Amino acid sequence: MTKEDIYEWHAIQNMDLMRLVDKYDLKKRTRARSYCYKRFFIAQYMVRKRHLTVFVAGHLLGVDHSTISYAMKMHDTWWEKDPVYMNAIYPLPELISGEHVPQTYSVDYEEVDIEECVVNIRGNFPPKLLTKFDKPMTGPELSTIFAMS
Numbered sequence: 001m002t003k004e005d006i007y008e009w010h011a012i013q014n015m016d017l018m019r020l021v022d023k024y025d026l027k028k029r030t031r032a033r034s035y036c037y038k039r040f041f042i043a044q045y046m047v048r049k050r051h052l053t054v055f056v057a058g059h060l061l062g063v064d065h066s067t068i069s070y071a072m073k074m075h076d077t078w079w080e081k082d083p084v085y086m087n088a089i090y091p092l093p094e095l096i097s098g099e100h101v102p103q104t105y106s107v108d109y110e111e112v113d114i115e116e117c118v119v120n121i122r123g124n125f126p127p128k129l130l131t132k133f134d135k136p137m138t139g140p141e142l143s144t145i146f147a148m149s
Contacts, residue, residue: 011060
């Protein structure tokens with residue numbers, strides 16, 4: 001699988017966001033506030049809510065990964081504090097919150113009477129979800145984590 005295949009897969013998985021990027025022409029190379037602020041909002045949403053890396057989000061928005069990091073910082077600075085920012089990103093928050101249906105996965109497990117067992121879970125999960133867990137977990141705990149992703 002090439003890097004371009006991965007970008008294409010993420011674009012398909014986030015088609016609702018890509019439609020908004022196209023609708024509001026957010027790949028346009030401009031520093032006009034109305035475009036930049038909307039890009040800031042979409043960028044932070046891609047990374048924080050959709051669990052994309054800054055590199056993938058940058059590719060999908062047509063900007064560098066450092067621009068995505070800056071966008072997230074600026075969003076945090078202005079979110080719900082600056083009326084200019086809030087007006088500029090309108091109606092993106094409402095459009096995004098109403099469009100996306102989270103993916104759910106079924107996780108089956110069987111309790112066994114041993115101290116430790118290894119569980120393999122396969123599927124298309126966000127990279128941030130696939131981390132090493134700090135403590136041993138029960139079947140219901142694992143099921144809850146992966147079912148909510």
